Amino acid sequence: MTKNFFLLLSLLTGLYCTAQTKKPLPVIDMHLHAIGADDQGPPPLKMGVPFDNFGYHDPKNEYGSTFMEALKTGKWAKHSTSSPLTDDSLQVQTLRVLRSNNVYAVTSGDMSIVRKWHTQEPKRIMKGVYWDFRSVKKNGLTVDSLRKLFRSGEFAIFGEVAIQYEGISPSDTAFDPYLKMAEELDIPVGIHVGPGPPGVIYLGAQKYRASLHSALVLENALVKHPKLRLYAMHAGWPMIDDMLAALYAHPQLYVDLGVICYHIPEKEFYFYLERLVNAGFGKRIMFGSDNMVWPQTIKIGIDRIKNATFLSEEQKRDILFNNATRFLRLTPEQIKAMY
Template identity: 60%
Template sequence: MNKSPFMRLTLLLLCAIGVAITNAQPAKKLPIIDMHLHALAANDQGPAPMNIGAPFAHWGCHDPKQPYMQTIMQVFKNGDWTSHPLTSPLTDSALMVQTIAVLNQYNVYGVTSGEPHMVRRWKAAAPKRIINAVMWNYYDVQRVGLSVDSLQQLFQSSEFKVFGELGLQYEGISFSDSLVEPFLAMAEKLDIPVGVHVGPGPPGVIYMGANNYRARLHSATQLEEALVRHPNLRVYAMHAGWPMLDDMLATLYAHPQLYVDLGIIAYAVPKKSFTIISNEW
């Protein structure tokens, strides 16, 4: 059967590509941008070393007669609820050095958030790998002076590139709350991407000190009013609103300026739970 010119050209191109692949040298790892990296102290999540599931096999049981903090600290100390724990480094320097080594190994560029002084330290250690970001929640305005004006200066200096992680959910504050409005207006004006926590903290985090954290703020629909007010704002929902997948998909469909990162759900949640999400996407 005679083949059309288009089919012959297609076959020729496929053959050429196959030869090129066969003769190619081992490819250099393509660059990866990690949108969710933190420059934190080794003890920020509890006294080091901590053990976190990679993944957790299940979320275990808690006896309400006992303080929940006691239960969860035992889990993180002993690696309970998982047969594959990741053990954290003991010191701030070891955490930084080991993280940067992984960035170099896999050709990763990390959008790295934390308090500005800590991010600067990581940037000095790996200037080509670290993209400076500001970790922020509303009460940082009072605690460390990260007001609209001071943040604007950081971003206008070009030293810091991303506004986030915004940990508003831990304070029980919606992204669309009027308290947050002037900060979003500033980011939109300067074209600074914003990353906001929408999804899981540690299981039971309300009883670990985050008294105002609420599960209803896992829903990406809480972003909507802010997105409508700021159509040019670049926003990504950290942790992808897990486990409220339907809310996340609906909000992504309605708002083309919204993206997601996977954050901790890529390795910590039980594998079956993550597989359901990854198959949907």
């Protein structure tokens, strides 16, 4: 009996250790940033997870001070997470979260930092190009240079495209050559359609307009480039009716849940997500964290999906993984390697 007891104990211990070391099911984050620790302001900064409210502001004062005070003190949120102090710690913490949660991330931002992170974690960092019209002057990211970059295979996703901050619609004729290039090369495109920081117009983005939250700004671009793989980052929050109309009219259009999955009030996020799913678009919703300098938000965003009681297990896996594998056209071999 003693021998059988120790045999059983050994078996149970082995099963326990296997359970402890088994990787979580894979997640694809369609919206991660590789940037400097001070990119959003002098660290440490507190991100509400979520913000309980977005405060109030007396216009006799300068809004930048109001907003920075909220980020420094966390006064708009009961729960917040603080940003790391250095570039190295931001990298280490972000990559640690990716590994521990088995996350593979479409990553854009400072191209030198994207390359550095990819060197450290080549399997989990899928390199994207952060782009706006300022990038043409600052980094020489013209149509021709982008075409060469994508043809080289080093970068695989055109996004985040952040021209909303410049007050420019994705259907503007000035942006059309870039969409034509992406369509020709079959490069997925992720476009910022939704919220920036609250009050961002008064934080320096003077041409940003809330009207460009509407997913309907994508219509002419989609019609003109019907073979384009395009996803609306932030799912056009809060303009749910426009987002539903765009998804219904354009069956090739996908969305990601970047930032709204952790920073807006949870009740509002679940309301928005449930509307998307109830309307029949659960197969075109992809997880995105839009993590900037708060690595813990990746896990918090994933948990928001996992804890959504109105979602079936199949719907959760679609949002966290399956829909992105289809959109990115990953091969069975690539998908298998992620498990």
